[in-house]
Amino acid sequence: MLVMAEKEKTYMPQSTAGIMRYMDVEDRIKIKPSHVVAISMVFGAAIILLKLFA
Numbered sequence: 001m002l003v004m005a006e007k008e009k010t011y012m013p014q015s016t017a018g019i020m021r022y023m024d025v026e027d028r029i030k031i032k033p034s035h036v037v038a039i040s041m042v043f044g045a046a047i048i049l050l051k052l053f054a
Helices: 001-009 031-053
Strands: none
Touching: none
């Protein structure tokens, strides 16, 4: 029986075994870098205004 079990083993390449590449996922939210910068600036300005007027 030990010989039969050895014949049925299959091996995957180590570079892809259990690794998910996030570039292959289609259900992600796509945000442009300029949008991230703009949102950060608005958020920063809101914090500065709150510190000045609160």
